[in-house]
């Protein structure tokens with residue numbers, strides 16, 4: 185039966201398409217006076233500064249995706265801090281003239297970072313069991329509620345093993361300030377990147393992030409205390425998802441939270457006032473309407489099976505896993521002559537395939553709906569042209585039926601479901617469809633993530649958000665894989681939707697492009713100065729001035 189909100193999803197999606205003759209609605213200028221504060225603070229809370237990693241966990245690049253047999257690390261303040269540092273912490277500061285801005289381990293459209301993280305952690309040697317918000321600027325937990333030992337016991341007995349919860353949420357205004365109506369898409373891409381970052385980094389401690397895929401948005405709001413938070417107008421956090429982080433060896437972890445535990449969360453009193461982000465947030469109404477239309481109801485717990493196909497052989501990276509994570513950046517320009525070799529190219533694509541027991545997709549948000557339409561520009565050993573990576577093999581017939589009938593569908597390798605559709609130099613076309621951005625044509629390859637859209641959202645409108653999460657997760661893997669091989673990637677949220685669909689011969693909503701990505705040899709901008717991620721805390725931590733940080737307008 186069609187979801188009653190399906191027409192709302194289609195309305196939003198079509199209205200926020202960029203066209204050659206018209207971009208999706210936005211303010212059309214940067215209202216600098218109204219620029220949102222890029223960090224969320226909860227005022228009047230107990231702040232728990234987190235330690236920084238003295239030594240990164242020892243793990244090879246491959247172990248990001250292939251779980252080693254390592255025993256799970258204990259759930260200490262130190263280890264939880266390490267996970268946060270390597271997934272959502274700052275990665276550097278950049279400066280140019282008098283401007284200075286921070287970057288994070290997770291990328292974000294326009295570097296606006298609408299994604300927030302909240303944790304429910306057990307008591308550790310120096311932390312009380314509670315609900316905390318992670319403040320990445322200060323690398324600090326802000327305590328929103330204490331969780332009683334009795335409640336924690338119930339949580340642990342429900343999951344049958346030790347661990348903790350991490351929830352993600354989005355502040356739409358952070359993103360709509362710059363991107364207007366299309367921002368809802370970007371917030372969800374960003375949530376997907378954050379989720380992948382958490383899922384991949386958790387493996388380095390022998391943990392696994394499992395999405396509690398039964399939870400409704402209302403249940404998430406109860407657990408994270410959002411229903412008892414007094415939000416400033418248009419600055420509320422919208423619930424995305426909650427994951428349980430536990431031992432990677434634990435089996436049969438529940439993907440739900442029992443009613444009695446929910447009730448206990450609902451009875452907790454919540455501390456902290458969210459900081460005000462802007463003087464006058466603008467009401468991009470369609471975003472809030474679409475968020476409402478795509479709210480997730482409670483659903484049956486799901487276990488997804490993605491198969492166990494072996495990884496293709498891959499070039500060893502000289503970089504260890506944490507080094508790859510720390511180096512991740514977006515390229516702003518590429519060397520237009522640089523090539524990547526076919527083996528490296530295929531190894532990158534291979535990591536985007538979901539596999540049982542392999543991060544990040546074993547977080548199990550849902551079934552895979554996205555595939556990759558690849559513009560190969562400079563891959564040594566491969567003809568220039570248009571290629572397709574089929575991420576779930578059973579979709580072959582559906583894609584072939586929907587796409588242009590003159591595509592070749594010629595298999596490229598026995599190890600990977602990669603097909604040549606047509607040969608030719610598509611550097612111009614790929615640049616054009618990615619909002620004329622040169623990074624799409626001057627790279628070694630760029631791509632569009634094509635979703636089996638109608639099949640996903642017609643029956644369940646909430647899946648609209650999950651499609652963008654999946655896109656963000658794929659993008660995150662590509663970012664890391666590019667770094668691991670000495671290349672660099674960039675997520676591309678600005679593209680012309682329907683011209684991409686015309687390229688593949690699709691004129692309806694059966695298949696839609698939801699995110700673009702590009703990979704090549706980066707050209708650095710020599711004007712930028714780089715500063716260490718947490719240099720700003722060094723003095724504060726020493727003099728205990730952390731509480732005095734300017735947190736609001």
Ligand SMILES: Cc1cc2nc3c(=O)[nH]c(=O)nc-3n(C[C@H](O)[C@H](O)[C@H](O)COP(=O)(O)O)c2cc1C
Nearest residue numbers: 287288291292293294295373513514675676677678
């Ligand atoms: C969803 C998403 C969309 C993006 N779209 C573009 C884009 O269209 N063009 C571009 O140059 N960069 C794009 N970026 C890259 C961001 O600008 C970049 O992540 C941000 O500036 C932070 O820098 P970093 O990735 O180096 O940490 C995008 C990133 C994300 C996550």
